[in-house]
Structure formats: C-alpha cells, structure tokens
Amino acid sequence: MEFFKVKTVEETYQLIKQQIKPILPIVKKSLYEALHFVLAEDIYIKENVPNFRRSAVDGYAVKASDTFGTSESMPGFLTVTGEVKMGKTPPCDLSFGEAMYVPTGGMVPEASDSIVMVEHCEDLNGLLNVFKQIAPGENVISIGEDLVEGEILLTKGTRLRPQELGALASQGIIEVSVYRKPVVGYISTGDEIVPIETVKPALGEIRDMNGMTIGAMVMEWGYEFIHDGIVQDDEQELAKRSKALLEKVDCLILSGGSSVGTKDYSVNVIESLGKPGVFVHGISIKPGKPTILAVADGKPIIGLPGHPASAMVIFQLFARPILNEIQGYSQEEKQLAKARITKNIPSAPGRTDYIRVRLFQELGEWYAEPIFGKSSLISTFVKSEGLVEVPAPNEGVQKGDQVLVRLFNKG
Amino acid sequence: MEFFKVKTVEETYQLIKQQIKPILPIVKKSLYEALHFVLAEDIYIKENVPNFRRSAVDGYAVKASDTFGTSESMPGFLTVTGEVKMGKTPPCDLSFGEAMYVPTGGMVPEASDSIVMVEHCEDLNGLLNVFKQIAPGENVISIGEDLVEGEILLTKGTRLRPQELGALASQGIIEVSVYRKPVVGYISTGDEIVPIETVKPALGEIRDMNGMTIGAMVMEWGYEFIHDGIVQDDEQELAKRSKALLEKVDCLILSGGSSVGTKDYSVNVIESLGKPGVFVHGISIKPGKPTILAVADGKPIIGLPGHPASAMVIFQLFARPILNEIQGYSQEEKQLAKARITKNIPSAPGRTDYIRVRLFQELGEWYAEPIFGKSSLISTFVKSEGLVEVPAPNEGVQKGDQVLVRLFNKG
Structure with a gap:
C-alpha cells in the first residue's frame, strides 16, 4: 500500500468529489413517498400554472x-x-x-x-x-405566472423538498424517478467496547456510544442504518464481517481502530475490501485526524476515529457529502450562520480546527461560546448547537471576531 | 363571537405560548426509536464517564x-x-x-x-x-471528565438529538419517557380544489398543492400526517368532517377558506369545534394575513390561507412552534443565518413582511437575492432557500443591509 500524506480539509472535499460517484439505482416513487429523495430525471412543465387567469x-x-x-x-x-x-x-x-x-x-x-x-x-x-x-x-x-409550459421545472440531481413536491403536484405529476436512498452499515471495533445494554461494564470497558450517535445521524438524514454489532480487535474477524456487511449496504462505516497506534490494522482491512481502496488516510483536522476514506468497487467506506466527539465531527463534515454524492446530489451545504466568538481560539497553523459552540443572543447580536473538551467527550456535543471552523491558514480567531457556524440539526 | 383585531407577529407568538400547552401523552421509547422525541423526565448521571482514567x-x-x-x-x-x-x-x-x-x-x-x-x-x-x-x-x-455522577444529564423538555442519545447510551440508559409525537390532520377546502391525481382539471379548477407541501413539511419534522381529502365550500360538511378528524388527531389544519371574503365560514366552523376557540384571526404579515389560530379542548387548530406560498410561510412560522408546544418543547428556533440583501425591499409600516430568498456566496460574503412573486406562486418557494423577515417597525431594508435568514430544511 502506498504511503499516505495527511490531507487538508479542502483536499479531502476535492477527493470526495473525484472519487465518489452516484451508485444508487433509480427507482420510481409516488410523490407521497418522495420527500428528500434526489431526482434522477429532468422534469419539464407540461401545463401552465395557473392555466386560467x-x-x-x-x-x-x-x-x-x-x-x-x-x-x-x-x-x-x-x-x-x-x-x-x-x-x-x-x-x-x-x-x-x-x-x-x-x-x-x-x-x-x-x-x-x-x-x-x-x-x-x-x-x-x-x-x-x-x-x-x-x-x-x-x-x-396571469396564465403561466407561476409555471410556464415547456420550461424546465426541476433538473436531475435536485433534492425534493416540500416546495418541489408541491410544484410537481400542481402539474399532476404523481410519480417520479429518484435515486434510492442509501443503506448505511456500521461496525464498532475495539476490545474495550461493550453493547449499550451492558448493565455494569468491567473496569476498562466502555459502552458503544458511537453506534448510537452515528446511527441517529444516519436516521436523521433519512437513511436506513444497520448496526452490525461490535468486533473485537481481530484483523481477520473484522475483514470477514466488513466484507459480509459491505455486500448488503451502500456505504460502510467502521468506528474506532483508525488511530495510528500499533494495533492499526483497520486501514489494511479497508484496503482489502475492493478497488481503488483508500484515498484519504489522515486529515489535518482537530478533532478527527485519524480518519480513513476509501472506495471499494464504487461503495464508500469511512473509518472513523473512536473518540465520540471526533467521530461526530468527522461524520458530520464528510459522511454527509459522501452520502449525497452516491445519490447524485452534489450541492454544497450552505454555511452562513454567523456569530461573534466569545473567547480567543488559538489554532495550530496548517490544521483546521473545529470548535463546538453554544449559541446565545444579546442585544440583537448572536454569540458563539466555545465548549472546550477532549475529543472523547460526548458532553461537549450535548452542550453545543454547532461547529465553528478555525481555518488552517489562519492563526486562530480573536474574541469578538465574526465566525461561521455549521448548525446541527434541531430535530 | 367576539371581534378580532389583527395581531402582530410578536403578539401571535406570545398568544401561542399562552394558549398552547403540552397535551401529548407520555410514552416509553427505546433509544433506537427515540430520535427527535422530547424528553418527559429529568435524567441524572448515574455513572461517571469515563469511570476509569x-x-x-x-x-x-x-x-x-x-x-x-x-x-x-x-x-x-x-x-x-x-x-x-x-x-x-x-x-x-x-x-x-x-x-x-x-x-x-x-x-x-x-x-x-x-x-x-x-x-x-x-x-x-x-x-x-x-x-x-x-x-x-x-x-x-480523568474520571468523570465527560459526565459526573449525580449531576443532571438532560432536563425534561429536551429534544433528543444524536448527541443526547449518545450521552444516554454512555449511561446504559436504553429506555426513556418522552412525549408522543403529534399526529396532524389536514383538510383542503374550496370548490376549485381537485385531487393532484386529476389528469385534466376543468377550467377554473386547481390541483391540491397545499395538501402536498403542508403534508411534506409535517413529515419532514417527523410527525404523522393524515390527509383527509378535499371538502367543497359547504359549512355543514366542513364542520362534520373537521369534528370527526379532530377526534383522531392532535392538531388540525384547514387550508383555504380563511380569506375575509363572503364565503368565510371556516372561522365559524373552527369556533364550533371546542373551547376556548379562536385566539388569532388575522395577522399583520405578508403573505398570510388571513390566518386563524384556535384551541379546542387543548388541541390546536390552524386555518391556513389558500395561496400556496402564504400557506407555506404561515406553516413554517407558526405551526412549528405550535407542534413543539404540544410536545412540551418550547425552545425558540435560532435564526442566526446572515446575508446581505441584494435589492431594496420596501415594507408597509405596521406589517411584518417575509421575503423568499435565494442564497449565493461571492468573495466570502453571503448574499440573499429576493425572489418576488404573488403569494399564490409555488415557484417562488422552489427557487428559494429561506425567508427574510422585514420587521414591522422598520420601513424596509436597503440593498447591502445585513438580514437574518430563516433557512428551510435542506432535506
């Protein structure tokens, strides 16, 4: 396997665009089932709306x-x-x-x-x-003031929001061709991970938090999630289980085991699953550096860091565009929430830091209060409402600076 | 029935808080089913996380x-x-x-x-x-660095996002008490409205667009939607159907028929459904002035204007907080996306205008381009990504002004 240079966040996004292609089959859905699916056809306006004054x-x-x-x-x-x-x-x-x-x-x-x-x-x-x-x-x-016959209504690759469904309904179009939504498979790895149902974990053990947070994010985006359980630190077993699960799903997530420690065999397992294999091994980001991204015969594979907060940051930043791409949707997420940061945030040059923030309003101005804590801490996410990027070329942000906030879903 | 003065947007929000109370029963859900439910109990931390160094x-x-x-x-x-x-x-x-x-x-x-x-x-x-x-x-x-035994983890009224589910999972808490999610019933009214399946509507008829847009918004928020069909302009029939549907649902939506025209009997129908009845009849807002809000024996009822864009604006602004309140969730939606408006927007003093906008970025700055059009036009929503409020006391916004954008769900 070739040696991987750690990628910047920008390079990682570019590689995702290059490497991940639409792979999901096109299916027919009635309008009533089509919410948030991505359109797989261009749709033209066949009737003026309104068609009378x-x-x-x-x-x-x-x-x-x-x-x-x-x-x-x-x-x-x-x-x-x-x-x-x-x-x-x-x-x-x-x-x-x-x-x-x-x-x-x-x-x-x-x-x-x-x-x-x-x-x-x-x-x-x-x-x-x-x-x-x-x-x-x-x-x-006037006739056609809303929609003009013969013009294009919606282009292939559009995600169907309520308003797009309304526009289709106005045309009497009650069935559309869309990309099937992805099925996401997930395995937690690590000898220390025990099921969340475990009443009293032994000293040194920890419950499988990531299986819950990552699964809920997948469900929140409207996709099917298959939690295939926990695999101990055993390369052969992980390879076997990953291979079997990958056959059933459109995207595979492995959590834990992507650190650069001595037991780091998950990159080998991921590389073994198909061609072209790993295209990102390590991102200059904090938290979440030890991230692996790969493609095996068209299907994306994500090796997440084991720390809960790192796993959530990486999943939010990279899994969402990856799952968009395989559905033929490649519009960028718009990230224009702005707030003033309440503390100085230093950052290491050459690395993109993501700070969790709580938001509050004072005298009509929004403020983002950093929630600090190690990347293993789920509590930092519970207290937060979004992520603030401290870009790499910058040397941190100063108290009072305006920052962009990537908001979490409110549910 | 008492005479109603048109309410401001701010008064409307205050009345919603006063009038709408949690009515949904408390149910037990496993963590795997609990995403986006609202917690009906306080939860304390019973184990330090981590519980070893x-x-x-x-x-x-x-x-x-x-x-x-x-x-x-x-x-x-x-x-x-x-x-x-x-x-x-x-x-x-x-x-x-x-x-x-x-x-x-x-x-x-x-x-x-x-x-x-x-x-x-x-x-x-x-x-x-x-x-x-x-x-x-x-x-x-260190021990308890993430979660400290004995402290409160989550308070009653918290909506369960992926991170809250992760925190619960870390505690081995696999079942929680939550408020059941609402079931929303919907009736379209109007002699001109025909089902969306209609192949060729007669001249003067129009397909039931609102049934689709409102239904999709309800589903997008994770709630069950019952479309009970279309009722012709017939007060007795509407009263009968509304009464029967209200018994089966937690919130009733009537679309159309709330204009102040001669056929405006929907306010009578809504008033007849239960006590205390109508609390808002008309809001000083554009689009969407002829809106009715009521409570019948605890259940909220919303009379939406018939124009598609008005119905979507009103539903987005007021139905969401109403449906939050009946689930015991009363946190305000944070609205801190900022952009510079690309055109002058005049506004009538004393009225709050909501302008649909498309967003784009140029040289690192976000811009909101107004999408103008009458409130009957679904196409204005299809081209938009959010709403900009032009507040009542203000006399419009000038090109280049920073405005707050209420983003639509991206799906």
Missing part, C-alpha cells in the same frame, strides 16, 4: 379603464352582472360599464383585465360604487 | 516527574514493564523509573499521572527513550 383577491372583475378617475369623493358606478363561482367558468363575459364578483382564486372573465378589491367598492343592490382607480392587470394572476 | 493517545503511562528535564538532545530512560490491553485493567501498577504502553482509550495504571505520546519516545527493547517532558495529567482523561 385567477383573481388574487376577493373583489369585482372590471375593465380597468372603467375605474380611471374614480376616488373616495368621486366614485364610479358599474352594473354587477353576476358572480363567478369557485372552480367554475364565469356565467357570462363582461362589457364596458359592468362588473362581476370573483372570490380569491376564482376565474377572471375574459374581457376583464383587473379586479377591484371588495375593500375599495360597495355593491348597492347590483350597482357597484368603485372608490379607487386600478391599473390594468391589478390583482389578476 | 483513560489514555487520550497511543503512548506510555509514566510518572510525569520522571520526564522532567528530558529533551530531544537529552532523553530520559525508563523501563517498560508491560502493556495495557484495551478493555482490561493494567497487568500491574507503576513505580518510579517505569513506563507501560497504553493504547488510545486504554486504562491508565493507578500510580501513573500522564502519558507520553509514542511520537515523543522510542522503545528500544524495553528501554524507553523519552524525548519530551510532560506535565502531570497530560493525555489522561
């Missing part, structure tokens, strides 16, 4: 010119010829000097070009007093 | 005083007496002049107070050359 308000359809010059003190008078019913075409068309009641969302008669709001007129037994002049087009939603 | 690195357990004065050019020499195995107690204790190998996470021998990293020493057949002096406590995770 709708009123934006409760009011009277008129010809705008009939209202010109009218005001509170000098009302115009129009003859009310009827009423448009919701969901129906108007009972008749409109001539000069006429008005017709149209409720919000109702169809506007063809010869009418605008709607006078009910607030600006008074219907006196069929004689409409208009107190305000309006412009042609006012309060009318 | 762990090494934070791969290295040699020593007495720090044995390393004092050592350096690259003047190494210290210690006798290696053995190795600590992961998950096991040390084979023996440590005396002055001795060192013992400890892997990351391994148990530190009792008489040792610090760990020399492997990078800073060399083991020559049992003779350890130490090249760097270390301080007492260095690289040792």
Whole structure:
C-alpha cells in the first residue's frame, strides 16, 4: 500500500468529489413517498400554472379603464352582472360599464383585465360604487405566472423538498424517478467496547456510544442504518464481517481502530475490501485526524476515529457529502450562520480546527461560546448547537471576531 | 363571537405560548426509536464517564516527574514493564523509573499521572527513550471528565438529538419517557380544489398543492400526517368532517377558506369545534394575513390561507412552534443565518413582511437575492432557500443591509 500524506480539509472535499460517484439505482416513487429523495430525471412543465387567469383577491372583475378617475369623493358606478363561482367558468363575459364578483382564486372573465378589491367598492343592490382607480392587470394572476409550459421545472440531481413536491403536484405529476436512498452499515471495533445494554461494564470497558450517535445521524438524514454489532480487535474477524456487511449496504462505516497506534490494522482491512481502496488516510483536522476514506468497487467506506466527539465531527463534515454524492446530489451545504466568538481560539497553523459552540443572543447580536473538551467527550456535543471552523491558514480567531457556524440539526 | 383585531407577529407568538400547552401523552421509547422525541423526565448521571482514567493517545503511562528535564538532545530512560490491553485493567501498577504502553482509550495504571505520546519516545527493547517532558495529567482523561455522577444529564423538555442519545447510551440508559409525537390532520377546502391525481382539471379548477407541501413539511419534522381529502365550500360538511378528524388527531389544519371574503365560514366552523376557540384571526404579515389560530379542548387548530406560498410561510412560522408546544418543547428556533440583501425591499409600516430568498456566496460574503412573486406562486418557494423577515417597525431594508435568514430544511 502506498504511503499516505495527511490531507487538508479542502483536499479531502476535492477527493470526495473525484472519487465518489452516484451508485444508487433509480427507482420510481409516488410523490407521497418522495420527500428528500434526489431526482434522477429532468422534469419539464407540461401545463401552465395557473392555466386560467385567477383573481388574487376577493373583489369585482372590471375593465380597468372603467375605474380611471374614480376616488373616495368621486366614485364610479358599474352594473354587477353576476358572480363567478369557485372552480367554475364565469356565467357570462363582461362589457364596458359592468362588473362581476370573483372570490380569491376564482376565474377572471375574459374581457376583464383587473379586479377591484371588495375593500375599495360597495355593491348597492347590483350597482357597484368603485372608490379607487386600478391599473390594468391589478390583482389578476396571469396564465403561466407561476409555471410556464415547456420550461424546465426541476433538473436531475435536485433534492425534493416540500416546495418541489408541491410544484410537481400542481402539474399532476404523481410519480417520479429518484435515486434510492442509501443503506448505511456500521461496525464498532475495539476490545474495550461493550453493547449499550451492558448493565455494569468491567473496569476498562466502555459502552458503544458511537453506534448510537452515528446511527441517529444516519436516521436523521433519512437513511436506513444497520448496526452490525461490535468486533473485537481481530484483523481477520473484522475483514470477514466488513466484507459480509459491505455486500448488503451502500456505504460502510467502521468506528474506532483508525488511530495510528500499533494495533492499526483497520486501514489494511479497508484496503482489502475492493478497488481503488483508500484515498484519504489522515486529515489535518482537530478533532478527527485519524480518519480513513476509501472506495471499494464504487461503495464508500469511512473509518472513523473512536473518540465520540471526533467521530461526530468527522461524520458530520464528510459522511454527509459522501452520502449525497452516491445519490447524485452534489450541492454544497450552505454555511452562513454567523456569530461573534466569545473567547480567543488559538489554532495550530496548517490544521483546521473545529470548535463546538453554544449559541446565545444579546442585544440583537448572536454569540458563539466555545465548549472546550477532549475529543472523547460526548458532553461537549450535548452542550453545543454547532461547529465553528478555525481555518488552517489562519492563526486562530480573536474574541469578538465574526465566525461561521455549521448548525446541527434541531430535530 | 367576539371581534378580532389583527395581531402582530410578536403578539401571535406570545398568544401561542399562552394558549398552547403540552397535551401529548407520555410514552416509553427505546433509544433506537427515540430520535427527535422530547424528553418527559429529568435524567441524572448515574455513572461517571469515563469511570476509569483513560489514555487520550497511543503512548506510555509514566510518572510525569520522571520526564522532567528530558529533551530531544537529552532523553530520559525508563523501563517498560508491560502493556495495557484495551478493555482490561493494567497487568500491574507503576513505580518510579517505569513506563507501560497504553493504547488510545486504554486504562491508565493507578500510580501513573500522564502519558507520553509514542511520537515523543522510542522503545528500544524495553528501554524507553523519552524525548519530551510532560506535565502531570497530560493525555489522561480523568474520571468523570465527560459526565459526573449525580449531576443532571438532560432536563425534561429536551429534544433528543444524536448527541443526547449518545450521552444516554454512555449511561446504559436504553429506555426513556418522552412525549408522543403529534399526529396532524389536514383538510383542503374550496370548490376549485381537485385531487393532484386529476389528469385534466376543468377550467377554473386547481390541483391540491397545499395538501402536498403542508403534508411534506409535517413529515419532514417527523410527525404523522393524515390527509383527509378535499371538502367543497359547504359549512355543514366542513364542520362534520373537521369534528370527526379532530377526534383522531392532535392538531388540525384547514387550508383555504380563511380569506375575509363572503364565503368565510371556516372561522365559524373552527369556533364550533371546542373551547376556548379562536385566539388569532388575522395577522399583520405578508403573505398570510388571513390566518386563524384556535384551541379546542387543548388541541390546536390552524386555518391556513389558500395561496400556496402564504400557506407555506404561515406553516413554517407558526405551526412549528405550535407542534413543539404540544410536545412540551418550547425552545425558540435560532435564526442566526446572515446575508446581505441584494435589492431594496420596501415594507408597509405596521406589517411584518417575509421575503423568499435565494442564497449565493461571492468573495466570502453571503448574499440573499429576493425572489418576488404573488403569494399564490409555488415557484417562488422552489427557487428559494429561506425567508427574510422585514420587521414591522422598520420601513424596509436597503440593498447591502445585513438580514437574518430563516433557512428551510435542506432535506
């Protein structure tokens, strides 16, 4: 195996983009099941929305010119010829000097070009007093104002949020081609790790916290999670179990055993699972340096550091884009939450540090209070609401500096 | 029924806090099912984490005083007496002049107070050359450094994120008391609304977009959604169907029919469902003014405006805190994403406007580009990634101003 130079965070993201490709099969989903799936086809607009002129308000359809010059003190008078019913075409068309009641969302008669709001007129037994002049087009939603027939609605690679599903529903499109969501397999390694159900761990043992935090993050993103249990420090057993699990899943996570200590055989196991193999072994990041990223026959494999906080930071930063890429979604996460840091944070040049922070507001300004602690401490995450990056070229941040915060999911 | 004055956004939030109380039953959930549930009990730390002194690195357990004065050019020499195995107690204790190998996470021998990293020493057949002096406590995770026995771990009302589940797992707590998640019932009203499956709606008809967008938002938040179909403009039928659905759900949403037009009977229907009834009828907000909020025998009811974009804005702003309150969770959503607005946004004094925005980055600065359009337009949401509030007392925002962005879920 070749010798690996520790990668910067930026290099790691670039390598992920180069190495990880969409591998998930395309499946059909009804709109009701398609939330957060990534679209595997371009979708064109086949019907104008709306496909008839709708009123934006409760009011009277008129010809705008009939209202010109009218005001509170000098009302115009129009003859009310009827009423448009919701969901129906108007009972008749409109001539000069006429008005017709149209409720919000109702169809506007063809010869009418605008709607006078009910607030600006008074219907006196069929004689409409208009107190305000309006412009042609006012309060009318024109044909195709929302979606124009023939234009593209959504492109392949779009993640379907509620609004995209709404737009599809408006078209009567009730089934879409999407990439199947990934199934993520997970193994905890280490002689010291015992199941969380263990009532009294022996001295030196520790419960499998990472299996819970990593599993919950996978579920939070909407993916299936298979916890395949704990493997002792045994290279052959780990290789066997990893190989068997990798066949069943789209992405494999191994936790623990990625430190550079003497028992570091997990990189060998990962390298043995398929080609091209390991492409990142060590990242200049704190916490989380001993991270392994690999691809085996298209399937990504992530070797996480064993410390709980390191594992969460690395999973948040790198597993999410990796799982996005295999679904054909490669948009970057937007990270524009800003706050002022409340303490000086030194950083080692050449390394990207991620500080956990708690957020609070004072006099309209947001502050990020660093939660310090070793990378083994889950409590630092419990007290935090996001991560602040202290970039490598920088030599730390000063108290009061504005920093970008990568927010955790609120649930 | 009493006459309602239109409420400000701030008054609306205050009324929600006053009127909506936790109503959901407390249930037991295993940790594996408990993600995003709200805790219904205080949980205390019953075991120190860690409950033994762990090494934070791969290295040699020593007495720090044995390393004092050592350096690259003047190494210290210690006798290696053995190795600590992961998950096991040390084979023996440590005396002055001795060192013992400890892997990351391994148990530190009792008489040792610090760990020399492997990078800073060399083991020559049992003779350890130490090249760097270390301080007492260095690289040792002390007992209770993460969680201290007897302290409170999580308070009632905490939403369980992956990190909270990890902390519970560390304690061997595998079942928790939580508030059941809400079941949300939904009815679309309006003679013009037809099911999304309709192949060719008649002129004047429109597919039920809101049923899809609102349903997807409810599912995105992790709650069960029951779409009870479309009810025509018929007060008696709406009252009957609303009453029957409300019995089966924890929160009822009616979409459409909340405009102040002549057919506005939905406020009567909502008022008839139970006591104390309607507490907000109209909010000084754009879009979404004709919004109704009510409580019937503890269960919240939301009358949404019919326009798709209005319905989404109102649901995002008010349904989320309402659904949080009935689960006993009343933390405010933190809204600290900042960007510079790219256009002048005028606003009417006395009204809070919500502008949909697209976000982009340029030279390290984030910009929010307003997506304008009437409140009936779903396309404005499809092009957007968040909402910008133009507060009421303000008279708009100027191009280049920093604004706060309420980000949509990314999925």
